[in-house]
Amino acid sequence: MSDGSTAPPRRARLELLVRREDEGDGFDVRQIGSGVAFIQSRPARVPAGSFELAEVASKVDGQRSFILKNTATDRFLLLSDHEKFLWEQMNGQTSLQDIATAYMLRYGEFDFEIIPHLIRKLQRAQLLTMTPTSRLRQALARNRRKPVAKMAESALFALERVNISSRNVQPFFRGIYRWGGFLIFTRAAAVACVLLAIVGFAAGVRLWPDAERVVSGFGKSPLMAVISVKLLFLLTVGAHQLVHGLALIHYGRRVREFGFTFLHGFVPTFYVDVTDIFMGSRRARVVTAVSGALVHLVLGSAWLLIALRAPMGSFLQAFAAASGMIQWQAFVVALYPFCFIEMDGYHVLVDVLGIPTLKHDAMAYTGSLLRGRASRRFTRQEALFVGYVLVSTASVIAFIAFNVWLIVHAF
Amino acid sequence: MGSSADTQVFLRSVRLFRNVEGPELGILADSLRERSLKRGQVLLREGDTGDEMFLVRSGSLVISKAVTGRVEQVLARVGPGDFFGEMALFDRSPRSATISADDDAVLLVLDRATLAKLTEVSPRAAAAFFESLVLIFIERLRASGDLVAEVTRWGLEATGLDVETR
Numbered sequence: 169m170s171d172g173s174t175a176p177p178r179r180a181r182l183e184l185l186v187r188r189e190d191e192g193d194g195f196d197v198r199q200i201g202s203g204v205a206f207i208q209s210r211p212a213r214v215p216a217g218s219f220e221l222a223e224v225a226s227k228v229d230g231q232r233s234f235i236l237k238n239t240a241t242d243r244f245l246l247l248s249d250h251e252k253f254l255w256e257q258m259n260g261q262t263s264l265q266d267i268a269t270a271y272m273l274r275y276g277e278f279d280f281e282i283i284p285h286l287i288r289k290l291q292r293a294q295l296l297t298m299t300p301t302s303r304l305r306q307a308l309a310r311n312r313r314k315p316v317a318k319m320a321e322s323a324l325f326a327l328e329r330v331n332i333s334s335r336n337v338q339p340f341f342r343g344i345y346r347w348g349g350f351l352i353f354t355r356a357a358a359v360a361c362v363l364l365a366i367v368g369f370a371a372g373v374r375l376w377p378d379a380e381r382v383v384s385g386f387g388k389s390p391l392m393a394v395i396s397v398k399l400l401f402l403l404t405v406g407a408h409q410l411v412h413g414l415a416l417i418h419y420g421r422r423v424r425e426f427g428f429t430f431l432h433g434f435v436p437t438f439y440v441d442v443t444d445i446f447m448g449s450r451r452a453r454v455v456t457a458v459s460g461a462l463v464h465l466v467l468g469s470a471w472l473l474i475a476l477r478a479p480m481g482s483f484l485q486a487f488a489a490a491s492g493m494i495q496w497q498a499f500v501v502a503l504y505p506f507c508f509i510e511m512d513g514y515h516v517l518v519d520v521l522g523i524p525t526l527k528h529d530a531m532a533y534t535g536s537l538l539r540g541r542a543s544r545r546f547t548r549q550e551a552l553f554v555g556y557v558l559v560s561t562a563s564v565i566a567f568i569a570f571n572v573w574l575i576v577h578a579f
Numbered sequence: 580m581g582s583s584a585d586t587q588v589f590l591r592s593v594r595l596f597r598n599v600e601g602p603e604l605g606i607l608a609d610s611l612r613e614r615s616l617k618r619g620q621v622l623l624r625e626g627d628t629g630d631e632m633f634l635v636r637s638g639s640l641v642i643s644k645a646v647t648g649r650v651e652q653v654l655a656r657v658g659p660g661d662f663f664g665e666m667a668l669f670d671r672s673p674r675s676a677t678i679s680a681d682d683d684a685v686l687l688v689l690d691r692a693t694l695a696k697l698t699e700v701s702p703r704a705a706a707a708f709f710e711s712l713v714l715i716f717i718e719r720l721r722a723s724g725d726l727v728a729e730v731t732r733w734g735l736e737a738t739g740l741d742v743e744t745r
Contacts, residue, residue, distance in 0.1 A: 180733035183653035185643045185679070194619045195679060197641060197653060202736030209737065287739040 179203045189322050207268075211287060212260025212297045214238070219295060221252070236295065243293040250275065251286050257525060258296065270525055272446045273518065337413070337426040344410070345417040352411060352459065353418045361462055368469020368492070371476040375489055379577065382475065385486030393483075397490045404467055404495065406438040408460040408502075413440045415456040419448050453519055457512040461502035468495030493574075506559040507567065521552070530556040583608045586687065589636055593660050595715065598707035606700060610693040616640075616680035623664070627674045630691045632665040638684025642676050651677065654726065655719075665712065668694065 180202045188194040213219070220237045234247040236255065247255060253274060257267040264283060272278045290296040334340075341349075351357055375382055386393040406428075413423045425441035445456045471492030478485035503513035510527060518526045530553035537554065546554065586608040590596045596604060616622055616638070623629060625645055639658045643651035654676055657663055667674055668691055698705040734740070 180729050180736055182730065182733050184646070185641055185651040185653050187649040187651070189649065195641075197681070202733045205733075205737035206739060284739050291738075291740055 207265045208263050210260050210263050211258040211267075211290075213255060213258045213290070214240075214295050214297070221255075236293075238293050238295050241294055243295075245289055245293050245295070247286075250282065254283060254286055255290070256529075258290075259528070260297075262528075269443060269446070274522065332428045334427065335425050337423050340426075341410075341413045341417050341423045345414050349414045350418065352414060353455070361466060364469045365465050368465075368472045368496075371469070371472040372492065372496070375472065375475055378480065381481050382489045383486050385481050385483045386490075387483065393487060394490065397487065397494060400491060401494050401498070402436060404463060404498075407467075408463045408498075409438045409440040411463050412442050412456055412460040415452075415459045416442055416445055419445065419452040419456070421445050421448055421452070450519060454516050457516050457519075458503065461499050461512050464495045464499035464502065468492045468499060471495060501567075504563065506556065506563045508560050508564060523549075523552075526553075526556060529553060586611060586613075589687075590634075593634060593662070595634070595662055595711045596708065597711060599704045600701075603697065603701045603704035607689075607693065607697060610696065611687040611689055614686045614688055616684045616686065618680055618683050620680045622678040622680065622686070623674050625674055625677045628671075629664065629667045629674060630671065632662055632668045632689050633678075634662045634687040634689065635659050636685040636687055638680060638682045640684055641679050641681045643679065644676050652730075655722070656681065 182200045182202075184198050184200060186196050186198060188196065218238065218240055220239060222235045222237075224233050224235055232249050234249075234252045236245040236247050236252075237243070250271070254267060254271060257270055262270075268278060268283060271282075287296065383390070409426065413426060416423050421442075421444040423440060423442070424444060426439070428436070428438050430436055442456055445453050448456075469492070471488045475485050475488035475492055478488060501507060501509070502511045503516075505513040505517035507514075508527060514527070523529065533550055533553040534557040583605070587601075587604050590599075590604050590608055596607070599607070611634070613636070614622075614633075622633070622640070635657050637659055639656055640663070641653055642655045642657065642663060643653050646652050663678060664674070666672065668689075694705075697708070
């Protein structure tokens with residue numbers, strides 16, 4: 169019996185056949201839903217000179233709104249404060265999925281209609297273009313006739329297809345949590361973590377004066393040793409993501425996906441979808457972000473303790489010391505927010521500051537400042553932007569210099 | 580390879596030959612060539628020349644049209660009892676789509692000379708064949724219209740474009 173309601177129309181799907189390269193007649197058939205294409209699209213606003221934005225403050229309720237004008241067509245749009253925020257994200261590089269996440273972080277709520285509604289409005293005013301691929305992929309596609317570009321594009325395409333993941337991971341994470349994972353989130357674990365960090369750091373300090381003798385344990389094949397250290401490190405990235413997932417379970421949220429892929433087509437990485445934590449408290453978000461990085465602190469300290477106990481100049485000592493060093497670096501990089509990389513520490517920082525697009529805004533403002541297009545009298549936020557770029561630049565230079573120094577002295 | 584009798588039994592189950600009588604089916608069965616394809620193999624490409632149509636005896640094939648680079652739009656899938664490639668049989672134009680085996684497949688090949696022979700030997704059987712062909716053409720034309728509408732809807736949904744209030 170019908171209840172009189174009408175089911176929403178099914179989303180359209182395209183069936184595409186994609187030929188495999190260099191595999192003779194091989195091909196894959198993929199079904200692409202229009203919804204997937206929509207959330208992965210990267211809307212780009214028209215170039216800077218093609219629009220003007222002016223603020224209008226209501227004298228009645230004090231609410232801010234904005235007038236957006238297309239200077240080419242003389243069409244005007246009225247944007248709310250929230251819509252202006254979304255408009256600023258539409259830089260052609262950020263996907264709608266990421267824009268929705270940024271919105272959620274900024275306002276702590278999400279109206280599922282706001283983005284499609286704004287896009288329709290902007291398209292009508294001809295203020296938007298849609299860019300489906302990254303700039304790198306566009307550049308490679310443009311230069312496809314050059315063998316190097318073609319090879320790079322093919323390699324990225326092949327690696328991007330490597331994605332081993334599951335969306336049905338909630339029972340798996342729940343199981344691990346129930347069978348001991350919950351212990352990670354106890355006060356005792358926090359104390360043990362701090363103690364281990366102190367002991368591990370002390371071990372590193374004691375090993376430091378003998379660094380040359382320690383790395384001599386790699387013998388005549390240091391490169392192979394470093395590669396094996398890196399491969400082992402990759403596995404610990406999986407553990408890092410696993411702990412993020414356990415944190416979600418701890419706060420009663422849902423782990424939507426867990427898997428392995430090649431980020432941007434060339435960075436092998438494990439990943440976990442923690443977006444459900446946005447519905448939790450700020451404390452839950454901070455704990456989720458920090459807990460994953462602590463895996464590297466614990467493992468790094470453990471490796472340094474092993475290195476301290478191992479025979480001086482042995483392979484075990486060199487391997488343990490290198491692994492400990494790399495884990496500590498990973499811990500610092502993951503939690504240090506000023507390095508232009510949007511990792512755990514950066515997410516904590518933007519959450520605390522309430523500026524989810526800090527990096528993007530800071531880069532844009534500093535760029536305009538360097539080109540002489542911005543006033544040199546800073547507001548507090550603009551000073552924050554400049555400070556972020558300065559500290560991040562100095563940090564990256566220091567990080568690279570430290571690693572170069574380390575490699576030069578080690579080998 | 581199947582015998583002529585097996586082929587005749589198969590042709591009887593094909594909608595295209597539903598109204599063709601037994602003796603004429605026998606003539607056809609003797610004239611059809613069999614062709615095998617491995618999974619992934621391309622039978623013919625968009626733009627190729629040819630004057631043959633194909634009946635699918637077993638397996639499945641994908642009919643696709645080039646879109647960009649290595650990407651093609653899937654127009655249809657065909658399986659046992661289906662046929663394709665008939666347009667080139669009549670208009671001698673280049674092939675309008677690419678046919679790839681989605682699975683190991685066995686095809687029967689009907690060329691222009693065989694069709695001419697059937698028309699000459701039995702105009703009544705040829706008329707029955709053409710009538711079935713036209714009915715299937717109509718179905719496919721309707722399906723093409725549906726596909727165009729689906730692709731258009733996909734484009735509108737994927738871009739969020741609102742054309743109603745533009």
